[in-house]
Amino acid sequence: MEKTWRWFGQKDKIKLNMLRQIGVEGIVSALHDIPNGQVWQLDAIQEYKQYIESHGLRWSVVESLPVSEAIKYGGEDRDSLIENYIQSLENLGKAGINTVCYNFMPVLDWARTDLFYQWEDGASSLYFDKAKFAYFEIHILKREGAENDYKAEILQKVEELKNTMTEEDNNDLIDSIIVKTQGFVNGNIKEGDLNPVEKFNNLLALYHGIDKNQLRENMKYFLEKIMPVCEQWNIQMCVHPDDPPFALLGLPRIVTNEEDIDWFLNAVDNPHNGLTFCAGSLSAGLQNDVPKLAQKYASRTKFVHLRSTNIFENGDFIEATHLSGRGKLIDVIRVFEKENPSLPMRVDHGRLLTDDVDKGYHPGYSFLGRMLALGQIEGVMATIQNELA
Numbered sequence: 001m002e003k004t005w006r007w008f009g010q011k012d013k014i015k016l017n018m019l020r021q022i023g024v025e026g027i028v029s030a031l032h033d034i035p036n037g038q039v040w041q042l043d044a045i046q047e048y049k050q051y052i053e054s055h056g057l058r059w060s061v062v063e064s065l066p067v068s069e070a071i072k073y074g075g076e077d078r079d080s081l082i083e084n085y086i087q088s089l090e091n092l093g094k095a096g097i098n099t100v101c102y103n104f105m106p107v108l109d110w111a112r113t114d115l116f117y118q119w120e121d122g123a124s125s126l127y128f129d130k131a132k133f134a135y136f137e138i139h140i141l142k143r144e145g146a147e148n149d150y151k152a153e154i155l156q157k158v159e160e161l162k163n164t165m166t167e168e169d170n171n172d173l174i175d176s177i178i179v180k181t182q183g184f185v186n187g188n189i190k191e192g193d194l195n196p197v198e199k200f201n202n203l204l205a206l207y208h209g210i211d212k213n214q215l216r217e218n219m220k221y222f223l224e225k226i227m228p229v230c231e232q233w234n235i236q237m238c239v240h241p242d243d244p245p246f247a248l249l250g251l252p253r254i255v256t257n258e259e260d261i262d263w264f265l266n267a268v269d270n271p272h273n274g275l276t277f278c279a280g281s282l283s284a285g286l287q288n289d290v291p292k293l294a295q296k297y298a299s300r301t302k303f304v305h306l307r308s309t310n311i312f313e314n315g316d317f318i319e320a321t322h323l324s325g326r327g328k329l330i331d332v333i334r335v336f337e338k339e340n341p342s343l344p345m346r347v348d349h350g351r352l353l354t355d356d357v358d359k360g361y362h363p364g365y366s367f368l369g370r371m372l373a374l375g376q377i378e379g380v381m382a383t384i385q386n387e388l389a
Contacts, residue, residue, distance in 0.1 A: 001304060001336060001345040001381065003374065004028045004060045006365060009048075013359055014367050016055035022371050023378060026060030027052050028101075028346050037068040037081050040088040045095045060344045061303055062092060063101040064240075067222065072106055073207050074218045082222060086229045093233020099344065101276045101303050103240040104219050106210070106251040107203045108178070110243040110281075115176050115363040116352065117318060123351040125319040126364050128244060128284070131157035135165065136173050141201060143250060154315075180363055204249060212252035216263060219254060223268040230272035238276040238302035239264065244317065245285035257287050258296070265300055274300045277336075280307030280348055283326035284317045291331035298339035306332070306377055307348040319349045319364075322373040323380075330380055337384045347373040 004026035005019050016027070031040050031048060052059045065088055068081045092100065103109060113136070117127035130150075135158045137146040147155060165173075178200045210218075223237070230237055245256035254260055261275060275297050282288045294301075308320040308327025322329055336343055350369025352361075361367065 001333075001341060001343050002026050002060060003378065004344045004346040005370070005374075006063060006346055006348070008032060008362065008365075010051070013361060016052065016057060018367070020056050022374065024057065024374070026058050026344055028061040028063045028344070029059065030062055030064055036066045037070075037084055039084045040065070040091055042091040042094055045091055045097065049095055049097065059097055061099045061101055061346075062097060063303075065089070065092075065100050065102055067102050067104060069107065069203065069206060071222050072104060072215065072218055073210050074214070074221075075206070078218075078221075082225045086226055089226060089229045089235055090233060093229070093235050098234050099236045099238065099302055101238050101240055103242070104215070104222075104254060105242050106207050106215065106249075106253075107200070108248060108251075110181060111177060111248060112181060112363070113173060113176055115180060119351070123353050123369070125351045125369075126349055127318045128316060130154055130315040131161060132173060133177070133248070134158050135161045136177055137249060139165075140170055140174060140197060141204075141249075143201075143204070145250065149247075149250065176363075204251070207251055210252065212254060215252045216254050216267070219264060220267045223264070223270075223273055227268060227270050227272060231270070235272060236274055236302040237272055238274045240276040240305075241278050241281040243278070243281040243284070245281055245288065256285060258293060261293070261297060265297075271300075274302040276303045276305060277301040277332075278305035278307075278348070279327035279329055279332050280305060280309055280319070283328075284309045284311065286311060290326065291328050291335060294332045294335040295339070298335055301336070301340060301343060304332075304336055304343050304345035305348045306345055307373075319351070321351070322347060322376050329377065330384075333377070333380050334384050334387075337381060338388060345377075347377055 002025050003023055005024040006028045009032050034040055049059045071078045071081050112126040113129040113132040114127040116124040118124050131154050134150045134154050137143045138158055139162055178196055239255055241255045242253040247253050279290050283290050306329050308325030308329055309317045310320045310325045311317045347370050349364040350366050350373045352366045353368040356366040356368045
């Protein structure tokens with residue numbers, strides 16, 4: 001597989017020469033400065049691509065070309081937004097960029113409650129605390145009916161949190177869930193926005209009445225509209241599984257397990273409609289046997305995210321090391337090296353190590369933690385390639 005790295009543009013504190021020196025071959029990036037829904041112009045794409053190539057790398061994958069919320073919930077302006085999306089895809093195709101990772105998660109791109117959960121050795125990583133998330137829904141968002149989505153033992157912990165959480169704790173939770181993990185990914189809410197909770201609730205309200213079946217139909221509608229331009233320019237669309245792979249905030253999620261993946265691949269059965277196989281997202285669902293899914297969907301996978309998680313008895317989960325956890329990355333890599341070895345892959349959500357603490361990296365996207373993970377994964381890949389030779 002091609003060794004790639006998610007990079008956030010020239011403002012990223014991690015520079016391209018650093019990446020080339022550690023063995024990265026391809027860049028996974030986007031035009032992050034363009035607001036959601038606007039057309040990516042060809043000259044801007046080409047300029048960005050040329051900058052990457054000037055450092056001896058290639059722009060391997062677009063992650064992501066965001067799907068606007070109105071496309072997901074089926075708003076009045078979805079057709080015009082889809083037309084803009086089609087134009088952006090055409091421009092990417094003209095520039096020779098052919099793999100586009102996207103997601104169809106309503107409002108919240110990915111969710112964690114703790115961005116710096118401490119390990120015994122002093123490193124930290126991302127963590128999802130189910131009780132904290134329930135507290136966020138019930139007492140910060142004040143979402144109507146949220147209590148009905150949680151079992152009694154979680155609600156008991158929520159009441160305990162209510163008696164101990166300070167205003168600073170609440171602000172940290174808001175920052176973790178809807179500001180720091182979203183602004184650099186999809187732009188719905190950014191650091192510095194006033195009243196992020198109010199803005200977030202307004203986004204949730206747009207999905208009133210949208211159930212799983214309707215969200216599926218909206219995804220099918222979107223895919224059917226864009227497949228002709230994908231065929232014309234040989235663009236591989238690859239949806240990212242929901243992270244985490246279960247319902248949140250009273251909203252449906254439709255890429256969580258084998259049934260969901262079967263549905264969207266069959267609903268628009270086109271070779272350009274594919275999957276981003278994120279072992280980490282899938283491993284955060286007890287319903288998923290990750291290596292089994294890798295085997296089943298190897299031929300429809302266009303891009304691979306290599307990370308792993310551990311799930312605790314209470315439903316919390318934490319990012320595992322890249323050689324442990326439910327992701328079973330050694331088995332997953334063996335599948336893809338055998339069945340689809342030309343795929344781009346990137347390591348993801350590395351631990352935050354001591355020397356990276358004050359660097360200001362995006363949560364989950366430190367340099368040293370991902371470099372360690374890349375070294376581990378490169379060793380696994382080399383061993384498996386030797387086995388298959």
